[in-house]
Amino acid sequence: MFSQDDDGQQGLVLALVLGLVVFVTALVIGISLHRLHRAQPSGPPPASSIALAPAAVPVPAASTPVPALPEVSQAIQASQAAADAASVKVEQGVVRFYFASGQAELAAGAVDAMTDLVKAAKGGRTLVISGFHDATGDAVKNAALARQRAVAVREALKAAGVPERQIELKKPEQLIGGSDAEARRVEISLQ
Incomplete structure (x- = not known):
């Protein structure tokens, strides 16, 4: 059987791991929101970006990192410009x-x-x-x-x-x- 000290140590380790996961998740969300806010223009969006539908963006595999929406939008606009x-x-x-x-x-x-x-x-x-x-x-x-x-x-x-x-x-x-x-x-x- 486990003693009370082992249970206390396991609880402490579990709390630290859970806290670390919450911290990293909050950090990633905060950085993403900061980049999104910084990349958006201050006025209304240009007409060309209104026509872009999120469904037109291919969904990457779960193992690949997902780029922020403005980066995808810029890549699409660049490929359209190249095609034109x-x-x-x-x-x-x-x-x-x-x-x-x-x-x-x-x-x-x-x-x-x-x-x-x-x-x-x-x-x-x-x-x-x-x-x-x-x-x-x-x-x-x-x-x-x-x-x-x-x-x-x-x-x-x-x-x-x-x-x-x-x-x-x-x-x-x-x-x-x-x-x-x-x-x-x-x-x-x-x-």
């Missing part, structure tokens, strides 16, 4: 120019991405420029913007030395399905 930025990709001989929302300016490095196509055009091949737009909003404005983007690509090709007679500009096409970034693109292919 102009860029250029070359895939299987097709150069794809992705444009920022509402913009018709080519991304940095666009001329470098067209080097092989310019060489092919100087060798007598025809370059076909296809513009795309999405189905949301005003269809006439979307088609006009897609045309402006295709013309910007054509002008870049002409500036690189491709004769206009070797450039075919197709009518902009509406993209059904896919992402907004895919809809904001112009492609150049060889014919």
Whole structure:
């Protein structure tokens, strides 16, 4: 059997462990609230942060630490900004120019991405420029913007030395399905 001293020591150890757990929990909650309060702007939230739904944030596994909500919000906004930025990709001989929302300016490095196509055009091949737009909003404005983007690509090709007679500009096409970034693109292919 246990003596009263053992029971007293066990009670003391249990009280210390419980107190330590409560202290650490309160400390973590306090730090989280402090970071949350410090990261929030003083005025009303911007419209872009209102649209973010907590359900859109993937739930991490139980063993991974959960970042504070403002950090997640900033990460989402950064990924949206990156997705909206102009860029250029070359895939299987097709150069794809992705444009920022509402913009018709080519991304940095666009001329470098067209080097092989310019060489092919100087060798007598025809370059076909296809513009795309999405189905949301005003269809006439979307088609006009897609045309402006295709013309910007054509002008870049002409500036690189491709004769206009070797450039075919197709009518902009509406993209059904896919992402907004895919809809904001112009492609150049060889014919």
